[in-house]
Amino acid sequence: GESVGLHLPTLSVQEGDNSIINCAYSNSASDYFIWYKQESGKGPQFIIDIRSNMDKRQGQRVTVLLNKTVKHLSLQIAATQPGDSAVYFCAEKDSFGNEKLTFGTGTRLTIIP
Amino acid sequence: DAGVIQSPRHEVTEMGQEVTLRCKPISGHNSLFWYRQTMMRGLELLIYFNNNVPIDDSGMPEDRFSAKMPNASFSTLKIQPSEPRDSAVYFCASLSHSTDTQYFGPGTRLTVL
Numbered sequence: 316g317e318s319v320g321l322h323l324p325t326l327s328v329q330e331g332d333n334s335i336i337n338c339a340y341s342n343s344a345s346d347y348f349i350w351y352k353q354e355s356g357k358g359p360q361f362i363i364d365i366r367s368n369m370d371k372r373q374g375q376r377v378t379v380l381l382n383k384t385v386k387h388l389s390l391q392i393a394a395t396q397p398g399d400s401a402v403y404f405c406a407e408k409d410s411f412g413n414e415k416l417t418f419g420t421g422t423r424l425t426i427i428p
Numbered sequence: 429d430a431g432v433i434q435s436p437r438h439e440v441t442e443m444g445q446e447v448t449l450r451c452k453p454i455s456g457h458n459s460l461f462w463y464r465q466t467m468m469r470g471l472e473l474l475i476y477f478n479n480n481v482p483i484d485d486s487g488m489p490e491d492r493f494s495a496k497m498p499n500a501s502f503s504t505l506k507i508q509p510s511e512p513r514d515s516a517v518y519f520c521a522s523l524s525h526s527t528d529t530q531y532f533g534p535g536t537r538l539t540v541l
Contacts, residue, residue, distance in 0.1 A: 347528045358432075358519050358532035359471070404471070408528055414459050415484065416530060418471045
């Protein structure tokens with residue numbers, strides 16, 4: 316029979332434009348959040364993280380925004396490049412002392428040359 | 429820093445055979461995680477260790493799966509006997525307790541025929 320995989324949200328962005336990838340989380344006890352990038356055939360790669368005592372954190376071409384009120388996380392990538400094409404995952408960790416991460420299903424970002 | 433090392437990178441085996449996946453975490457990291465990634469279920473945590481001790485194995489699907497960490501620099505995930513539904517990419521990740529960031533290896537792509 317036909318297999319049905321996870322339906323990944325997709326986002327296509329013109330090269331050079333900015334992209335925003337969104338993530339909703341449900342655990343109000345989560346206090347640490349990470350964005351990972353996974354290219355085809357590779358493992359998830361750490362991009363940027365943020366703790367719950369912050370609303371915004373910037374890296375090189377990337378910015379993560381955290382809205383705890385609505386439990387929303389976003390990743391902004393400035394001046395996108397073809398190498399930014401990948402699946403992006405958000406992950407959260409709770410404040411109860413264990414190291415487990417809960418991963419979102421991912422968003423596939425495609426950069427159009 | 430070589431990052432997390434996994435071997436083999438690809439494994440093709442026949443149903444019923446024993447499969448052993450290997451992981452070397454980043455030197456100095458205290459925690460090690462085994463994940464499985466499939467199109468159907470996304471990224472799933474199987475088990476994780478703190479200081480070589482298994483902490484949470486609730487994600488291990490069946491008794492056919494077992495994991496060990498005999499020392500701080502080596503872990504194995506064993507499947508015996510393997511079945512076609514075990515076909516997936518298996519990732520190992522490690523973490524230092526001074527941060528909350530998990531770093532992933534390149535993965536082992538397992539195909540069980």
